[in-house]
Amino acid sequence: MEHTSTAERILRSIAIGAVVLFFIFPIFWILLMSFQTNETILRNPPSIAFVPTISNYVALLTGRLETAAGTLDISFMQNLKNSVILSVSSVAVALLLGVPAAYAFARHRFRGSEDIAFTLLSFRFAPPLLIVLPLALYFQDVGLADTYIGLIWVYQLICLPLILWIVRGYFEDIPADVEYAYRIAGHSWFATFRKIALPLAGPGIAAAGLLAFIFAWNNFVFALVLGSADKQPVTVGALAFVTASGIQFGQIAAAIVLSIAPTLALAIYAQRYLVEGLSLGAVKG
Structure with missing residues (x-):
């Protein structure tokens, strides 16, 4: 048995x-490619033995790409800056709007609430090419x-439904009796939301925000059509x-x-919140 x-x-x-x-x-291979020239990359058969070069990174940082046809000006660092602005702003707006909305859907049932929530979720179902x-x-x-404002607004089609539905599930897993006891003590609804619900759902909110950031960072179609070169990620x-x-x-x-x-x-820094948030409410009973 021990051998088995x-x-x-x-x-x-x-x-x-x-x-x-796998x-x-x-x-790992892409990392190796980033330190190779085109001639080294395209050799046949490929090999991990090569003389490394940082010319690719220098071209990105300086904005000047040397090609066979001459020097080409590129704006990669501006694109990187745009990605940070669009992703961070979009997630911040989505959290500001989505977290209170998720709490309202989780705690205050009203006629048509499920239809409204599903309609917001359906925005994630629509192919970007259908609405762009x-x-x-x-x-x-x-x-x-x-404009940045226009792209951030469109990015809400990516971030807001994701945050709304994920965070809603975390709020529903928090025992309502804890909040009721705090309310009976004379505190307002907003104080209960801020001091009880938000801390308890914190890991879930962090996980939802991180996932929304990744989806916003990887978006391609909206920025391609709705932004020019100086606004594109x-x-x-x-x-x-x-x-x-x-x-x-x-x-x-x-x-x-x-x-x-x-x-x-960001994922490495927030991995504790991500694991805790994604596992929150996984076991009930």
Whole structure:
């Protein structure tokens, strides 16, 4: 029995290692590509033995890309700045609006509340291409085209339904008796929400905010159609590396590394809240 148990542990470790390697290897390969020239990347067969170079990162930081056709000006750092502005602002607005709304849906049942909540959730179901053209025409009329405010407003179609429905579930898992006892002591509804509900649902709110940030950061279609070059995020700015002289794989790899760094750092910093938030309410009884 002991030998069987040891064999099972070894097989389980091998299986886990294979799964981790399967998911980590593409990221590792992209990291290696970011320190290679196009000639090294395109050689056949590929090899992990090469002379590293930081020219790809220098091109991104300086905004000047050397190609066979000449020097090309790129605005990757501006795109990165735009991604930070759009994602952080969108999640902040979504949290400001979505968390109180989620609490209201969880605690105050009223006629049509489920229909309203489902309608808000249905915004996540609609393909972006289905609504981006009407939005583009509408934004042209009201003067929101090619503005941060307009893009942040559109990003609410991504962030707000996600935060609303995730946080609502966390509020529903909090025993209502705790809040009732606090209310009986003479405190207002807002004080109960701020001092009781919000701290108890804090990990869930952090998890929902992090997921919304990742979805907003990775958005492509809305920014491509509704924003010009000086307002577009890194997901759209990467198109600049597809030039007439070819695809700049090294710069694309370096751009990927720099663009995932903020979300990766945020996920690592908030992993405790993410794990706790996603597991909150998983076991009831």
